[in-house]
Amino acid sequence: xxxxxxxxxxxxxxxxxxxxxxxxxxxxxxxxxxxxxxxxxxxxxxxxxxxxxxxxxxxxxxxxxxxxxxxxxxxxxxxxxxxxxxxxxxxxxxxxxxxxxxxxxxxxxxxxxxxxxxxxxxxxxxxxxxxxxxxxxxxxxxxxxxxxxxxxxxxxxxxxxxxxxxxxxxxxxxxxxxxxxxxxxxxxxxxxxxxxxxxxxxxxxxxxxxxxxxxxxxxxxxxxxxxxxxxxxxxxxxxxxxxxxxxxxxxxxxxxxxxxxxxxxxxxxxxxxxxxxxxxxxxxxxxxxxxxxxxxxxxxxxxxxxxxxxxxxxxxxxxxxxxxxxxxxxxxxxxxxxxxxxxxxxxxxxxxxxxxxxxxxxxxxxxxxxxxxxxxxxxxxxxxxxxxxxxxxxxxxxxxxxxxxxxxxxxxxxxxxxxxxxxxxxxxxxxxxxxxxxxxxxxxxxxxxxxxxxxxxxxxxxxxxxxxxxxxxxxxxxxxxxxxxxxxxxxxxxxxxxxxxxxxxxxxxxxxxxxxxxxxxxxxxxxxxxxxxxxxxxxxxxxxxxxxxxxxxxxxxxxxxxxx
Amino acid sequence: xxxxxxxxxxxxxxxxxxxxxxxxxxxxxxxxxxxxxxxxxxxxxxxxxxxxxxxxxxxxxxxxxxxxxxxxxxxxxxxxxxxxxxxxxxxxxxxxxxxxxxxxxxxxxxxxxxxxxxxxxxxxxxxxxxxxxxxxxxxxxxxxxxxxxxxxxxxxxxxxxxxxxx
Numbered sequence: 001x002x003x004x005x006x007x008x009x010x011x012x013x014x015x016x017x018x019x020x021x022x023x024x025x026x027x028x029x030x031x032x033x034x035x036x037x038x039x040x041x042x043x044x045x046x047x048x049x050x051x052x053x054x055x056x057x058x059x060x061x062x063x064x065x066x067x068x069x070x071x072x073x074x075x076x077x078x079x080x081x082x083x084x085x086x087x088x089x090x091x092x093x094x095x096x097x098x099x100x101x102x103x104x105x106x107x108x109x110x111x112x113x114x115x116x117x118x119x120x121x122x123x124x125x126x127x128x129x130x131x132x133x134x135x136x137x138x139x140x141x142x143x144x145x146x147x148x149x150x151x152x153x154x155x156x157x158x159x160x161x162x163x164x165x166x167x168x169x170x171x172x173x174x175x176x177x178x179x180x181x182x183x184x185x186x187x188x189x190x191x192x193x194x195x196x197x198x199x200x201x202x203x204x205x206x207x208x209x210x211x212x213x214x215x216x217x218x219x220x221x222x223x224x225x226x227x228x229x230x231x232x233x234x235x236x237x238x239x240x241x242x243x244x245x246x247x248x249x250x251x252x253x254x255x256x257x258x259x260x261x262x263x264x265x266x267x268x269x270x271x272x273x274x275x276x277x278x279x280x281x282x283x284x285x286x287x288x289x290x291x292x293x294x295x296x297x298x299x300x301x302x303x304x305x306x307x308x309x310x311x312x313x314x315x316x317x318x319x320x321x322x323x324x325x326x327x328x329x330x331x332x333x334x335x336x337x338x339x340x341x342x343x344x345x346x347x348x349x350x351x352x353x354x355x356x357x358x359x360x361x362x363x364x365x366x367x368x369x370x371x372x373x374x375x376x377x378x379x380x381x382x383x384x385x386x387x388x389x390x391x392x393x394x395x396x397x398x399x400x401x402x403x404x405x406x407x408x409x410x411x412x413x414x415x416x417x418x419x420x421x422x423x424x425x426x427x428x429x430x431x432x433x434x435x436x437x438x439x440x441x442x443x444x445x446x447x448x449x450x451x452x453x454x455x456x457x458x459x460x461x462x463x464x465x466x467x468x469x470x471x472x473x474x475x476x477x478x479x480x481x482x483x484x485x486x487x488x489x490x491x492x493x494x495x496x497x498x499x500x501x502x503x504x505x506x507x508x509x510x511x512x513x514x515x516x517x518x519x520x521x522x523x524x525x526x527x528x529x530x531x532x533x534x535x536x537x538x539x540x541x542x543x544x545x546x547x548x549x550x551x552x553x554x555x556x557x558x559x560x561x562x563x564x
Numbered sequence: 565x566x567x568x569x570x571x572x573x574x575x576x577x578x579x580x581x582x583x584x585x586x587x588x589x590x591x592x593x594x595x596x597x598x599x600x601x602x603x604x605x606x607x608x609x610x611x612x613x614x615x616x617x618x619x620x621x622x623x624x625x626x627x628x629x630x631x632x633x634x635x636x637x638x639x640x641x642x643x644x645x646x647x648x649x650x651x652x653x654x655x656x657x658x659x660x661x662x663x664x665x666x667x668x669x670x671x672x673x674x675x676x677x678x679x680x681x682x683x684x685x686x687x688x689x690x691x692x693x694x695x696x697x698x699x700x701x702x703x704x705x706x707x708x709x710x711x712x713x714x715x716x717x718x719x720x721x722x723x724x725x726x727x728x729x730x
Contacts, residue, residue: 221719389696
């Protein structure tokens with residue numbers, strides 16, 4: 001028996017890595033979390049738009065580290081490195097990962113999302129399968145995430161609202177802008193049920209974290225009170241308090257090394273500050289680097305025992321990458337035509353909209369047909385000042401400048417507020433959406449970069465457009481002006497999953513139902529990579545929940561000394 | 565989308581001397597040659613007497629220089645900003661600075677007819693707005709005049725250093 005400094009090494013400190021670290025450290029195991037980025041502490045965060053939203057401060061410079069994206073152009077797949085397009089696929093490479101910067105609008109997946117194929121049958125051109133677990137297996141962990149991460153909300157009965165094992169959230173919803181009166185009434189007029197959105201933002205103090213202070217700049221920014229349920233605040237800090245966690249920031253993992261067929265024995269790690277390379281050994285390894293990067297790491301870890309990448313005896317590694325399909329739209333609530341509420345109330349800053357619609361999650365209509373739909377979130381347009389000032393300042397293809405620009409910009413900020421919706425529907429897994437290694441491009445550490453083909457299934461667009469039309473009606477009913485929406489097959493790079501499907505059959509999946517490699521027992525993948533289908537809601541709650549579930553299994557494996 | 569195409573195509577300068585201007589004082593030297601021209605374009609876009617603060621009152625020219633020379637700024641766009649200015653200088657036969665407002669308007673609108681010129685003008689406008697509406701810690705948006713004009717203020721806590729002390 002070898003003695004290790006660590007029982008478990010976790011690659012990545014985001015939502016899933018944090019949930020595994022939290023559970024294992026509380027259970028008394030020695031854990032090292034390896035995070036490529038640096039640590040930004042709560043009191044170091046600020047609402048600096050220029051730094052956080054307009055420069056790559058919390059993500060790598062694209063000339064150093066990047067992806068290659070393959071898009072279909074005139075029937076051909078065209079590959080473009082992201083340093084060339086400026087389209088970054090990084091989402092917050094600091095301790096806590098992108099959970100630091102989320103808006104935190106969360107939903108559980110619906111029970112039928114776990115059995116999409118049984119429920120809706122085959123869809124031509126899509127690789128839809130049922131999950132090897134059911135909602136009942138996940139429910140206790142949704143609840144655990146709700147309580148540990150601190151998700152606020154209010155349960156309302158709705159045919160498409162997943163059932164829950166406790167009556168309601170322990171944290172009530174965050175405070176809401178008066179616009180919800182207008183939104184709720186407008187929905188009711190259209191016979192639509194608006195629901196309170198659950199949000200991973202505390203409305204009340206919780207342990208070392210303080211309640212939301214309604215800064216008006218939540219999404220894209222780190223939280224300065226600890227209210228946001230980031231992995232850093234909610235999971236890593238308590239894990240550190242156990243004394244069992246070693247948090248290694250500025251640690252880039254090149255590959256996982258194995259000297260036998262059945263086990264990973266160490267991670268090859270580069271200190272990003274000194275450039276020095278070292279080995280970190282452990283009994284068990286958990287990959288949690290965000291879907292596309294987790295697959296890339298396993299591919300880059302290929303060796304003579306696993307020539308096509310770690311745990312890839314099925315040849316499925318990287319396949320069936322998914323994003324979230326849908327789109328968004330918005331309209332202006334203008335001072336002169338505002339109904340029901342006062343303009344001053346509308347203009348009050350910082351308060352949330354907290355509303356979603358699940359009415360079209362499953363569509364069964366005499367005319368429209370029967371199909372899987374999606375969910376909708378309502379929010380104000382992001383309140384960033386520079387980006388709002390920069391919008392809509394072209395007329396007839398020409399820039400507006402001079403005093404005309406002054407008129408336009410001040411009008412935009414003082415005479416209206418834009419209300420927005422975002423649609424989330426299934427990104428159907430298909431043969432044209434996958435991640436592989438680029439054959440020529442390497443990052444600054446000399447490792448091949450991930451190449452992402454991002455093809456979408458035509459059904460995704462149809463569903464998105466169907467829902468967008470309904471949402472435009474809601475905005476119209478609210479009295480909004482200049483309404484527009486956009487639904488496109490362009491993937492949102494911050495909502496990414498799949499690539500290491502879980503399943504019961506080692507021939508067709510990478511991971512077993514506990515997200516443990518079929519091929520290598522001491523290797524787990526804890527992030528959203530496991531998801532064969534994505535549901536029609538943002539992934540975060542499911543990522544937290546599943547990682548708690550995986551962590552319990554890891555504890556079991558370690559307790560039973562299945563791995564020594 | 566190949567972003568970098570617009571940085572190259574359309575310029576009459578085939579090979580840029582700025583690409584090689586690696587050392588920052590080299591860049592500063594190059595910048596000094598077009599500094600006044602860029603300042604004049606910024607002033608034309610953000611004049612006195614508008615509902616938003618003027619370019620000169622907000623010292624956006626200094627902001628522009630400090631911003632594009634910071635390591636967080638895209639190195640190709642940094643070069644593009646200088647090249648685009650040089651290109652405008654060429655197209656206006658070195659007369660831009662001595663033009664009156666009407667002539668400047670005409671010259672800039674002519675420049676805007678090419679996608680190269682249009683991209684450059686758009687970039688100058690963006691960097692200038694980044695100054696006027698970013699936190700005053702970046703040196704522009706003096707006394708929060710930009711924010712006051714819009715009745716929109718940056719959130720708390722405000723940054724104490726530029727670029728998270730990168």
